Amino acid sequence: MLKRIYIDNFRCLVNFELNFDSINLFLGSNGGGKSTVFEVLHRIQTFISGDSKVERIFTSTDCTRWQTLPLQRFELEILGNGGSYKYELGISHNQDRCHVEYEILWFNKQPLLKFELGEVQLYRDNHSEGPQYPFDLSQSIMPSLMPKNDNTKLTWFRERIKRFTILQIIPSLMVDETSQAEMGLAINMENFVSWYRYISEDQGKIAEIGNIIRDLLDGFNSFRFERVSEKNLVLKLRFTTEIENNKAIEYRLGELSDGQKMLIALYALIHGIKCEDYTLCIDEPENFLALPEIQPWLIQLYDLCSENKLQALLISHHPELINYLLASPIGYWFERQSNSPVRVKRISSQVADNSGLPISELIARGWLNESA
Numbered sequence: 001m002l003k004r005i006y007i008d009n010f011r012c013l014v015n016f017e018l019n020f021d022s023i024n025l026f027l028g029s030n031g032g033g034k035s036t037v038f039e040v041l042h043r044i045q046t047f048i049s050g051d052s053k054v055e056r057i058f059t060s061t062d063c064t065r066w067q068t069l070p071l072q073r074f075e076l077e078i079l080g081n082g083g084s085y086k087y088e089l090g091i092s093h094n095q096d097r098c099h100v101e102y103e104i105l106w107f108n109k110q111p112l113l114k115f116e117l118g119e120v121q122l123y124r125d126n127h128s129e130g131p132q133y134p135f136d137l138s139q140s141i142m143p144s145l146m147p148k149n150d151n152t153k154l155t156w157f158r159e160r161i162k163r164f165t166i167l168q169i170i171p172s173l174m175v176d177e178t179s180q181a182e183m184g185l186a187i188n189m190e191n192f193v194s195w196y197r198y199i200s201e202d203q204g205k206i207a208e209i210g211n212i213i214r215d216l217l218d219g220f221n222s223f224r225f226e227r228v229s230e231k232n233l234v235l236k237l238r239f240t241t242e243i244e245n246n247k248a249i250e251y252r253l254g255e256l257s258d259g260q261k262m263l264i265a266l267y268a269l270i271h272g273i274k275c276e277d278y279t280l281c282i283d284e285p286e287n288f289l290a291l292p293e294i295q296p297w298l299i300q301l302y303d304l305c306s307e308n309k310l311q312a313l314l315i316s317h318h319p320e321l322i323n324y325l326l327a328s329p330i331g332y333w334f335e336r337q338s339n340s341p342v343r344v345k346r347i348s349s350q351v352a353d354n355s356g357l358p359i360s361e362l363i364a365r366g367w368l369n370e371s372a
Contacts, residue, residue, distance in 0.1 A: 001022065001080065001311050002077075003079050004018070004019050005041070005076055008074075009063050013033055014064055015341070016341065018037065020311070023305035026316075026332050027316070028336075032335060035168075038283060038313070044161070045161055045166070048143070049162065050142070054099065054100055059098070071093070072093070073089070074088070075089075078157070080277060086106040086109075099137035102114075103116075103140060111127060113141065115141045164278075167187060167281065169189045171189075171262050175191065175192075176234055176235050177232045178234075180194060181195075181197040196223075196235060196268060205272055212271060213267065216263055223237055224236055235252070235253045237251050258288045262288040266285060270301055274304050274310050281314075282313075282314055285314060
C-alpha cells in the first residue's frame with residue numbers, strides 16, 4: 001500500500017507531503033493541486049517502467065514558477081513484501097536540459113539501490129554490496145535490472161509500481177476493438193477492451209463481473225469477443241428482450257451510452273484488480289452517472305478497501321462521495337492562493353458534527369475553513 005508521497009518543486013507542489021490510508025478522498029477547488037498528485041505518480045511510474053527518457057517525463061516548465069531551484073525531489077513510501085520501501089528521486093534541470101541527480105531505494109531503512117552522479121551501487125537482499133558501475137543519467141536504473149535470486153526485494157518494488165492504476169475515465173474514447181491483450185490501463189481508459197481481454201484469461205473474474213453487470217443493466221446477459229479481422233476482436237454485449245420472447249440482441253461496446261460504459265468500466269475495474277495489491281487513483285469517478293448509479297459502486301469500493309483488498313485515491317466534487325466517504329477520517333482538503341504552494345489539511349465527519357451540516361454543504365457555502 002502507498003503510505004506517503006513527498007513532492008518538491010513540481011508546479012504548485014512545494015515541500016508537499018501527504019500520508020495515505022486504504023481509501024482517500026481529495027477535496028478542494030479547481031487548480032488546487034489534487035490532479036497534480038496523480039500526475040506525479042503517473043510520471044514516476046512512467047520513469048521506472050523505462051517507457052521514456054527523463055527529459056520527456058520531467059521538463060523544466062514543470063518546475064515551480066515562482067522559484068529558481070534547479071532540482072525537483074520526489075519520494076514514495078510503500079508498505080509490502082514484509083516491510084517498508086522508500087524511493088527517492090532527484091531530477092536536475094540545467095539550461096533546459098535535465099538528468100537524474102539521484103535515484104535511491106531503501107527497504108526497512110537499509111539500501112537496495114543507489115544511483116548518484118552517474119554511478120550505480122546495487123545491494124543484495126541481505127543488503128551486502130553488489131555490483132557497481134556507471135550508468136546513463138537520462139533514465140532510471142530500474143528497467144535494466146534482471147530478476148535474480150539475490151535482488152527479489154528490488155524487483156518486487158518495480159513490479160509494485162506497475163500496479164498504480166491512474167485514471168480520468170472518458171467513456172467516449174473507449175475503443176471497442178482490440179488487437180492484443182494489455183495488462184495496464186491508459187489514463188482515459190481508451191484501451192478498456194484490450195485490458196478486459198487480458199483479465200478475461202481469468203474465467204472466475206469474468207464470471208463475477210458478468211453477474212454484477214446483470215444486476216446493473218436491464219436485460220444484460222453476457223459479454224463475448226467476436227473476431228472481425230485476422231488480428232482484431234470486438235467486445236460485444238448480449239441483451240435479451242421480453243418484446244420478442246427473450247430474443248437475444250447484441251451491441252458493440254461503442255454502441256452503449258457513456259453512462260452504461262462508465263458503469264461497466266468502474267465495476268470491471270474494482271473486481272478485476274481486487275486482492276492484487278493495486279493502488280487505484282480515479283479523478284471524478286461520478287462523471288456521467290446519476291446518484292443512484294454511483295452510490296452502490298462506492299459502497300463496494302469502500303468495502304474492498306476496508307478489507308485491504310484494494311487501495312483507492314479519489315478526487316471528487318460529488319456530494320454523495322464526500323458525505324459517504326467522510327464517515328471515516330479519510331478526506332484531504334487542498335487549498336491554494338494565486339502563486340503560492342498548495343496546503344493540505346485532513347478533514348473528517350467531526351467537522352460536520354460540529355457544524356450540524358453535511359461536509360458537502362459546508363463546501364458549497366464556503367464555510368469549511370471556518371468549521372475545521
